[in-house]
Amino acid sequence: MSELFGPQTPWDTSASPDLVQLLTPEGQRVDHPDYRFTVPEGADEAEVIRGFYRDMALTRRIDVEATALQRHGELGIWAQLLGQEAAQIGAGRALRPQDFVFPTYREHGVAWCRGVDPLRLLGLFRGVDQGGWDPEATNFGLYTIVIGAQTLHATGYAMGMQRDGVVGTGDPERDAAVVAHFGDGASSQGDVNESFVFAASYNAPVVFFCQNNQWAISEPFERQSRIPLYRRAEGFGFPGVRVDGNDVLATYAVMQTALQRAREGGGPTLVEAYTYRMGAHTTTDDPTRYRLSDEVETWKLKDPIARVEAYLRRGGFAGDDFFAGVEAEAEELGTRLREGCRALPEPDPVALFGDVYAEITEELAAQRDGYAAYLASFEGVA
CATH class of the missing domain: 1.10.287 (Helix Hairpins)
Structure with missing residues (x-):
């Protein structure tokens, strides 16, 4: 493809003014002119950030355990999220109870935020769960395997919310929005672009949340698009924003703004969470065949969990006891998943x-x- 369209170079976002970042890879807080990290009234900021750390650490443990279970023949396949924890937890924690989420097959962190038992996720990939969790109980839809199809589902659901009168009423307990999750590879699908057309035409209360992890299986994103992904929104008539997807504070802040805009009747937003898939696309994939180890090592320095730990330790907001407690909780979770997965009954x-x-x-x-x-x-x- 590069021979047909000429050489393409990945965009360097490290110093880009378009990238929303509130916490650097070194764990330093920085300001942004348009976005601020704010917590709910009455909440303690440090406690909220400690909660983000716990969410990300436990989500990573779910991912690690599920990968190990697949390697031992207990799961048929597993879609890894290693490295994308901040994007998912930031987006998940910005939701209100009445908001609705349409995931792909990799949103394990968002499922965690919505109260879906991780064993239900394992049941799907083990092949013993015929229908998954109850979406009405969690406002979190079932995993979607057809690439990009969930964006149309999300847009239609958002249009239904408009007709149900739960958008733009001014009641924070009533006004709702929808989030459609998809990846950079899915952004090339017709369904995704059709959902953009409908969402813009009907001013639907939907946030399109794209986790750009740089690789559509084995195809790098720069071979899919001549411009950064978030700028595609301009052509459809709604705003797009690129956020550091390894920064949980920035992701949370951007999603709070986008969701509130949708709830108030402001219409759709495209959020590109610029992150990196440090693991494989799925457990059937071998990423060493198509990407360089140096690239992976570079992104490891931007690890989303490590930067929050650095911030908490440097600021004196958490010490060894806290981190040891999270690790102990992760061990208990890992044990429950291993034992629970093997005990899942045949349907x-x-x-x-x-x-x-x-x-x-x-x-x-x-x-x-x-x-x-x-x-x-x-x-x-x-």
């Missing part, structure tokens, strides 16, 4: 029919009964 095949409609139709009931009779015919057969 009842007939139960699948109960997850199609709120009230089962006569036709579907007949299919269910016929399938149950078919399964029963094998009873006692060696």
Whole structure:
């Protein structure tokens, strides 16, 4: 492709004025003219940041344990998020209870923020969960495997919110928004661009949150676009912003602003969280075949968890006892996931029919009964 379109060079964002950053890789707080990190009224800022650290550390432990379980044959596959914890926790914690999330298959950190039991995630990848969690209980949709399809679902749901009268009322307990998660690779899909058209045309209360982890499986982003991703929003008529996706404070601040704009009736926003996938695309992928180890090592210096730890330690906001406590909690979580994954029961095949409609139709009931009779015919057969 480079031969057809000429050489392309990755954009250096380290000193870009367009990159929103509030916490440097060294753990230093910095100011931004348009975005500030603010916590809910009455909350203690240091406590909130300690909570972010805990969220990221436990999310990483979920990822590490799931990867190990797949390597031991307990999961069929696993989509890793190593290195993207700040983007997901910052976006997840900026949500209000009434907001709704449409994820891809990698939003384990957002699922954590929405109260989805990590064992439910493992059940999907183990192949013993026929329907996943209840979206109505968490306002967190089911994982989407079809690349980019969830952005259309999110836009349609956001348009429904408008018609339900839960946008722009001025009531903070009522006004709601939608977040559509996708990756840089998905941004090249037609579904994503169609959702941009509909969201802009109807001024839908949706935030498009793209985790640009630099690689669409084995294809670098600079071969997909001639301009930075967040600037695509201009062509559709709504704002775009690029945030340091390894900075949980900046991600939280940007998402707070974008979500509030949507809730108030201001329309869609495209947020590009500029981050890096330090692991593989999935456990079936070997990233050493298409990227340099030097690149990975460079991004390790921008580790999202390490920078928050540096800030907390340097400012005296957390000491050894706190970090030891989080590590102990991570160990307990790891044990629960290992034991719980292996203990997940095989599903009842007939139960699948109960997850199609709120009230089962006569036709579907007949299919269910016929399938149950078919399964029963094998009873006692060696």
